Amino acid sequence: MSRRPVDPRAARSRGIPEATVARLPVYHRALLALGESGVRTVSSEELATAAGVNSPKLRKDLSHLGSYGTRGVGYDVDYLIYQIARELGLTQDWAVVIVGVGNLGRALANYGGFAGRGFRIVGLVDADPARVGEQVAGVPVTHLGRLEGLVQSTRATIGVIAVPGPAAQQVCDRLIAAGVTSILNFAPVPLVVPAGVDVREVDLGVELQILAFHEQRKADAAVPALAAGR
Amino acid sequence: MSRRPVDPRAARSRGIPEATVARLPVYHRALLALGESGVRTVSSEELATAAGVNSPKLRKDLSHLGSYGTRGVGYDVDYLIYQIARELGLTQDWAVVIVGVGNLGRALANYGGFAGRGFRIVGLVDADPARVGEQVAGVPVTHLGRLEGLVQSTRATIGVIAVPGPAAQQVCDRLIAAGVTSILNFAPVPLVVPAGVDVREVDLGVELQILAFHEQRKADAAVPALAAGR
DNA sequence: AAGTGTGAATTGATTCACAGCC
């Protein structure tokens, strides 16, 4: 994973720290909102506040893309939106297949942020024959048996897994075999994938458990005597 | 944020790094699965594989909880499940209110991992009067106007926000005013909260954009000549 | 005067490698 040889030509984009990449989408969205309210220029302080980070971090992050600000003035909103979008690959069109048309799959299909931000849902897939033919957010549901054909004919490279845990690895394997190279996984199992395939796990249960940990610490702090006694 | 005075009695739990806390739920789930398949003892190597991490990291993580393994043998599955659950606060019962009963809210309400893992959904809230009275996963939908009363009467401390972006901050403020101290936010806006309140943002759009970034890098690597020319 | 861009310092996380125990 870390032994990938670094192509010197790609040095700039290669050099963007992962933590920065994860924040660029947040900056992008904050800038879009600012732009819509008519703001033409922002300081790092203002943008940082809108994005929920501190300003040195924001400046350091943006410095990895290049020098797109003006000293004494700030950043041109539209120009920065474009530069971030280009860096993230949002200026091109990504074909996305969603597997699993339960409540979560429907929520994803209807999520406003996808269409119009470079992501096009080209297929919905479900194992239940009763759902096949149905349309969700204007996209017809295809049967799981036709998964490979759908991925290949649409040239989809991003797959979203919203199926029950036990089915997830198998769906993952089939998506990859058909040509998908990036996967967003909502099933509560860690997927095993070959090198070169990226996976991001989004796990609702994990998030709640992290909150519970902090919640417990607050409770302990509030009643130290009781906590010590337990 | 870092100037919180450290209570020496709480030193052990205080000392658990945030990155470790975020992985404990994953270990917990992997252990539950192993236990269900009849495994009584695991080595750090086996558990690490099941959880999708490497074994030194797993051992370091577990070492923050205490010495719960046996050298030369491994970890007792049931014992470790209990210790992690206790550390995460899963041995007690957390009352959760979900605000927003769209597809995402329904998906969350039906998510199997909540009930039976220490989380109890005590209320569903929606702004649409047509949804009020309806039951989702056995829980009745309450009108947004009764949010405060619901939180107070159920003593809920965890709130899940699954409403459209523009409504999120207001819902957040009301949850906190009513007594919620931990928030899981699915709306695509960074929430502003007072000190002492924990927020975790889960952002579907952000996750896809991170994948797009890596996808673009792969595409660049595959056709270096073209990429250089663009 | 205002505000970016960035080396240097710091803090945090991961990996290494091996001492210690069963």
Added chain:
DNA sequence: GGCTGTGAATCAATTCACACTT
């Protein structure tokens, strides 16, 4: 002999503070 637990070393991310530009 096998495997945990952990200091030491490495690597990554964050914060600081200020030189530099408009």
